[in-house]
Amino acid sequence: MDIRAEVWSPLQNTAVWLGAWLHGLEATDNVIDALADLGADGLVDVLGDIRRSVGLDGEEPALRLVLSGPGEAPALPAGSAAAEAASVSSAGALVLADAAPLTHHILVPDAEGNWEWFVEEGPLPAPAWLSPGEADELLTQATNEAARLVMASGYTTDALASPRLTVGTLADFYDTPGLPAAVPGRAAKLFARADRVGAIIETVTRRMNDHRIDPQLLGLWRHIRAARMAGVAYAVREFGRLT
Template sequence: MDIRAEVWSPLQNTAVWLGAWLHGLESTDNLVDALGSLGGHHTLVDGRPLVDLLRELRQVTAGAITASEEPVLRLVLSGPGEAPALRAGTDAARAASASGVGAIVIRDDDPLTSHILVPTVLGDGTEWEWFTETAPLPAPAWLSPGEADQLLTRATGEAARLVEASGYRTDALNSPRLTVGTLADFYDTPGLPSSVPARAAKLFARADRVAAIIETVTDRLADHRIDPQLLGLWRHIRAARMAGVAYAVREFGRI
């Protein structure tokens, strides 16, 4: 199993960049550069270029930007034992599950309409499929950064307690800081817009740190004796990333 695919989400940073751009806080040139770093060459599934995707995003969100306190877009992630928070059985849900990357939900000024962007990584590029839903989607958790951080911290502490209680020991873990630091730097590349609120940035950093620790133990050290204790953190990492995106995009609308 590819641990990095489960604990890292380039779609997190993509969603934040799109949110900042939609709120006029980032230029189109900066957005295109960031998306290129995050996913290579971007196209729609029908072959149209990135500029067409951005143009349609502008159109559908024109009335939704100031329509309510809800963020104009949010991130949807899923993993083992956790289906994406989309309408079950729909083409969008099937595509999100198949891609394994997640989805971005775009709010329309019609409260019953949502637009769902599902990326698929193909070689050195990203292909986007656009779905439109006219029925309510499952309600997200709407965790605050503080709540998400508390859940992640508590889960990390519980995992550490279980690891210690199991009697697990390895010399390779005596000083894993260099490896963890290198991975954390990787997760942060190519960074976030300068307008990202500090609380969201700190939550993303905490999620990256825990993700780096999990990858260090389960992948870099090739030791899977404590997988049950560590892999239980995946869900909380995903929740933290989704909460951080929702908070950041909501705050963009208040700047």
């Protein structure tokens, strides 16, 4: 199993850059450069279609991130082509709100970097709509509980006792290529916490090749995904308030 695909999301930053661009807070050239850095070059050719399709004045964020993983189906209509594609993709999906009520555009990348575009008429499954504070608290609680279980098992490692020392080599990878300047601090903090917890998990399970505490660590995946989705939704809402 690809641990990095579960704990890191380049689609998170892709969503934030697109959201800032859609709300006029980033220049097109900057977005194109960011998409190239994120491996999302395939979206460059459809930026015009994205701008024409998205509705910026609705109650929901103009753009959302949908992530899924083991034991968690994507929050898309069950049995739909979009849900099937998102379940197969390790990256997740982007959901664009249309100007027409109850219409959504769903973009899903495949392993080759190509993107499928789906249109869903009708309501989508309701996301959790966590605030950054709620998502951060859930991730913190889950991290603390995992640490407690690990300590109770008698297992110790520098990766848990001093994670900054062991995940330092991953820091540049998780931080690149950064976020738009307009990203609110609360969202950036939430992304940073999700990145740090993801780096710890990768260090222990992949870099150290130690799987004795997988059940404790892998239980954090759901909360990492929730934090990333909440951060994107919050950031895009705030972009709308700035314009």
